[in-house]
Each structure stands twice: as structure tokens, then as C-alpha cells.
Amino acid sequence: MLISPADTDFSQAAYWLVTRGDQLLLDANRQLPWMPADELFVSYYERRVISLGKLGGQPVFMVDISQVVLAPEQPVNYYSLMDIVKEFDWPLETTAYAAKAVQFQHFLQTHKFCGRCGKRMQAISWEIAMQCKPCQHRCYPKVHPCVxxxxxxxxxxxxxxxxxxxxxxxxxxxxxxxxxxxxxxxxAREVFEEVGVEVKNIRYFGSQPWPFPHQLMVGFVADYAGGKITIDEKEISQAAWYNLADLPATPGYYSIAGQIIESLIKKQALLGKA
Incomplete structure (x- = not known):
């Protein structure tokens, strides 16, 4: 992440990630606005615009709606990041930029003051960080690993x-x-705590950044090793065994949960044909 330098050319078309909480401004076609800054905004403060990189060879900028004034002719269509992830058929790279923008803005909003001395922090211009000048304490966006x-x-x-x-x-x-x-x-711990069963043969499946707000989901498949389902009523409302050929409604392929379930269904179908 780079705070855009004073000589950044905002007169050229660019992709804009305009955030409002966990929402993004999209154009009439439910895509990221792609235009020069002067067409999208009546006014903006250049030093509040953050460069995220390039998408399809075009620059990608991020700014919070509180730092700009939209041009009156621009449609005001905000969509939550969850809607974008679940419902929009965007390329993975575009979705990743959307997730980064929401997470970065959340980080900037929640790290305005130093957790060590209480003084106001400032964004670092050359990396994703906030720093307190008086005590030199520096913070980076947190990523919380989940299994x-x-x-x-x-x-x-x-x-x-x-x-x-x-x-x-x-x-x-x-x-x-x-x-x-x-x-x-x-x-092993989470399975036992949530449903009271033991597992074995734990094997890695894959991972997925899950920006709600800062998680990294690390996926596994494990074999049942014993025990009767006993749910943790603080966390779980229902739990049961289901045949892979007859499942209730489950998450879609947009999530790693859906990907793991689908892979197991396909594997079981192949075994049935063997």
C-alpha cells in the first residue's frame, strides 16, 4: 500500500475502490468505477488516496467516501463485500482487491491512535502500516488464522x-x-470442543483469505476417530451426520467450506463408480 505521491497522474483512467464501511461503490453495471478522478469526484484530497497496485495494467486506487465528494452524475450504488463475494461473478484478482480495500480501510479507521502511548498515528507512505511518531510504535494489519x-x-x-x-x-x-x-x-481441539468427537488423519486441503474482517481460513479434512456428537450449545445449534449423496443446504463454491464439501462429494461419486 502506498499513499499516492503528489505527482500521481489522476487525470488518467483508473479503477477506484471507494469504501463506505464494509461496502464498495460500484457503477451501473455493478463493476468498479474505471475513469479519471475528475470524472468520479467533484473534490478529493490526493494525499488520502492510496495506491493498491495494478489490475489489467491499469492503476488501482482506494479512498474512503468520507475523503471525497462524488460527482452528482455518478450513480450511488453501494454493495457489501459479502454480496460481492457471494453473488458477483468477478475475476478472483478483482475480488481480492475489493477485499483488500475494505480490510485496509478498517485497519486505518481502527488504528488512529497509538495503543502504547495514546498519541495520534500516521499512515506510512511506503508500506501497509500506521506509526506513532512520539514513541515509534508501528502497527500492521492483523491476519487471524482460522481452521x-x-x-x-x-x-x-x-x-x-x-x-x-x-x-x-x-x-x-x-x-x-x-x-x-x-x-x-x-x-482436533475445535472439533472436540464444538461437537465432542475425536478425529485422526488430519490432512491439508487449501486456504482462503476471508475478509470478515481479517481472517485466513486454512482448510482440512479429517477422519472420524470416535465419540458421540455432543454439541457446545454456546456455539452450535445443531450438528449431525449426513450422507454425501443427500446433503442439506450448504455454502456455495465462493467459500472454502463449499469447495471442501464439493470435493468430497465428487470423490465419493468416483468411488461409487469404481
Whole structure:
């Protein structure tokens, strides 16, 4: 991340990530605005504009709506990052820029003051950081590692509904990694804490940055090793075994949970044909 220098040419067309909380301003076609700054804004403060890099060879800039005044002819269409991730068929690189913009702005808004001495912090111009000049304390955006895991037993998968989940979907289990433990230890601990069963043969599937707000989801598949489902009622409302050929509504492919579930369904289908 770079604070745009004074000689940045804003007269050329660029992609703009204009944030409003966890929302982004999109054009009439539900795409990122691509135009010169003077067409998008009536006024803007150049030193509040942040360069994120390039997309398709074109510059990408980020700015919070509080730092600009939109041109009156521009459509005011804001969409949440979750809507963009779940519903929009954007290229992965474009979605990644959208996630970065929301997370960076969240970081800037929540690190205005130093956690050590309380003085106002300033954005570093050459990297993603905020620094306190009086005490030299520097902060970087936090990434919180989470494990997300499918527990399988032959052609069955353990699915649960979180009390925090308002969608009604069933999904695989997940939880934050605690200090001092490996990812595999976190998998075993979270499964036991949430549903009371033990696992074995824990294997890595893949990872996904999940910007709600700063998580990195690390996916695993584990085999059932024993125990009866006993849910943690503070976290889980329901949990049960389901046949991979007959599942309830689960997350889509936009999430690593959906990707893991789909891969297991395909694997089981191939085994059935063998």
C-alpha cells in the first residue's frame, strides 16, 4: 500500500475502490468505477488516496467516501463485500482487491491512535502500516488464522449450524487458532470442543483469505476417530451426520467450506463408480 505521491497522474483512467464501511461503490453495471478522478469526484484530497497496485495494467486506487465528494452524475450504488463475494461473478484478482480495500480501510479507521502511548498515528507512505511518531510504535494489519475442517466417516460428513449463522445453511466446523498450537492441533481441539468427537488423519486441503474482517481460513479434512456428537450449545445449534449423496443446504463454491464439501462429494461419486 502506498499513499499516492503528489505527482500521481489522476487525470488518467483508473479503477477506484471507494469504501463506505464494509461496502464498495460500484457503477451501473455493478463493476468498479474505471475513469479519471475528475470524472468520479467533484473534490478529493490526493494525499488520502492510496495506491493498491495494478489490475489489467491499469492503476488501482482506494479512498474512503468520507475523503471525497462524488460527482452528482455518478450513480450511488453501494454493495457489501459479502454480496460481492457471494453473488458477483468477478475475476478472483478483482475480488481480492475489493477485499483488500475494505480490510485496509478498517485497519486505518481502527488504528488512529497509538495503543502504547495514546498519541495520534500516521499512515506510512511506503508500506501497509500506521506509526506513532512520539514513541515509534508501528502497527500492521492483523491476519487471524482460522481452521475450517470437514470430518468424514466413509460416505458421511459431519455438518453443523452455528448459532451466529443467520442463513440457515449447514456447514463444516471452524474456529480460531490459539497461541502455541499447530494448525492440526487446532483442528482436533475445535472439533472436540464444538461437537465432542475425536478425529485422526488430519490432512491439508487449501486456504482462503476471508475478509470478515481479517481472517485466513486454512482448510482440512479429517477422519472420524470416535465419540458421540455432543454439541457446545454456546456455539452450535445443531450438528449431525449426513450422507454425501443427500446433503442439506450448504455454502456455495465462493467459500472454502463449499469447495471442501464439493470435493468430497465428487470423490465419493468416483468411488461409487469404481
Amino acid at each position: 475450517i475442517m470437514a470430518v468424514v466417516d466413509g460416505d458421511r460428513i459431519l455438518l453443523a449450524r452455528s448459532k451466529r449463522n443467520k442463513t440457515g445453511l449447514y456447514s463444516i466446523l471452524a474456529g480460531f487458532v490459539e497461541p502455541g498450537e499447530t494448525l492440526e492441533q487446532a483442528v
